[in-house]
Amino acid sequence: MIELKPIGIIHSPFKDLNGMPIQPAAAAGVKGIVEVFEAYRAGLKDLEGFSHIILLYHFHRSQGFNLNVVPFMDSEPRGLFSTRAPKRPNPIGLSVVRLDKIEGGMLYIQNVDILDGTPLLDIKPYVPEFDAQVEVRTGWLHAARKTVSDRKSDDRFK
Amino acid sequence: MIELKPIGIIHSPFKDLNGMPIQPAAAAGVKGIVEVFEAYRAGLKDLEGFSHIILLYHFHRSQGFNLNVVPFMDSEPRGLFSTRAPKRPNPIGLSVVRLDKIEGGMLYIQNVDILDGTPLLDIKPYVPEFDAQVEVRTGWLHAARKTVSDRKSDDRFK
Numbered sequence: 022m023i024e025l026k027p028i029g030i031i032h033s034p035f036k037d038l039n040g041m042p043i044q045p046a047a048a049a050g051v052k053g054i055v056e057v058f059e060a061y062r063a064g065l066k067d068l069e070g071f072s073h074i075i076l077l078y079h080f081h082r083s084q085g086f087n088l089n090v091v092p093f094m095d096s097e098p099r100g101l102f103s104t105r106a107p108k109r110p111n112p113i114g115l116s117v118v119r120l121d122k123i124e125g126g127m128l129y130i131q132n133v134d135i136l137d138g139t140p141l142l143d144i145k146p147y148v149p150e151f152d153a154q155v156e157v158r159t160g161w162l163h164a165a166r167k168t169v170s171d172r173k174s175d176d177r178f179k
Numbered sequence: 180m181i182e183l184k185p186i187g188i189i190h191s192p193f194k195d196l197n198g199m200p201i202q203p204a205a206a207a208g209v210k211g212i213v214e215v216f217e218a219y220r221a222g223l224k225d226l227e228g229f230s231h232i233i234l235l236y237h238f239h240r241s242q243g244f245n246l247n248v249v250p251f252m253d254s255e256p257r258g259l260f261s262t263r264a265p266k267r268p269n270p271i272g273l274s275v276v277r278l279d280k281i282e283g284g285m286l287y288i289q290n291v292d293i294l295d296g297t298p299l300l301d302i303k304p305y306v307p308e309f310d311a312q313v314e315v316r317t318g319w320l321h322a323a324r325k326t327v328s329d330r331k332s333d334d335r336f337k
Contacts, residue, residue: 023183023237023298025269044309061268064246066258070318074260077235077271079181088222100224102302105309110219111183111300113235113271117310140181142269144260148320151202151263152275153311160228162306 027140029057031078033133038082041174042134043093044105044116053118053133055141062126065144069123073147074130079140080112083178093174094165103160107178114139117147185298187215189236191291196240199332200292201251202263202274211276211291213299220284223302227281231305232288237298238270241336251332252323261318265336272297275305 033053035041042048055076057065068074086108089098107114119131128144191211193199200206213234215223226232243266249255250262265272277289286302 025181025183028268064259067261067319068258070316071261072316073312100226101222103225103229103304105303109301110186113301115303117312143267143271145263145273146261146320147312148317149315154231154275154305157307158228158230159306161225
């Protein structure tokens, strides 16, 4: 067993699992604030130099999981690990968001697809040389991914 | 407190924290195998359609953390969250790796920068529309990131 504890809270306009953008790419311009708890704020030094950050967080509203799910972007059941569905054996979410500024332990971010009140687990700098891939195949998502900005969540993963 | 448990084990050529590549970009061609435990294998359906996957894993050899660290790629102390150093309040690692094939619950991967025996926490499909960013600033890493393939780890984060 591995024990984690929140290092902050993510604040966003999304108070309900229904009607959320389903990825940061679909949440262009949506603003939020990451509140980092006081004990961890010294670790934010130098972060403001990065335009984008990776947030890892706890899908705190997800209970249990199914190994086959019908994702928001499809009508077929898919293997869980080929999806970004929130109900996972280890319910950790990952979003790449834009960082506008940091003030007093508050990170002002954009492109937020995260539920209000979500517990923050980690912040990593986004570095294209590490994180961006070219010549990529995207399986079942290939047809659907271009339309992500038109899709919204519903309550199927409640 | 959030409790996680491993869903598999990552096998790699790296038996020691010393001399490892420090990011997947620096581990081009290095092969490894992700062994997914039997109970979770049904969730691998459809994953083979993706050329790249995101692995989340437990930095199981990291004890404790410092909010200021001198990263492998720099000589200055930096705020922890502006680095990818393994000793973090929640020691979760993230690597984007190439997926070659899946056979019997074993994922054959490339570009592996992960220690042998690392506990696997999650697998997500890599999708450029969600995960790749353009027009990015990378702060202190800007000068250093191009040289990542020449750097190796040492034991500073033991």
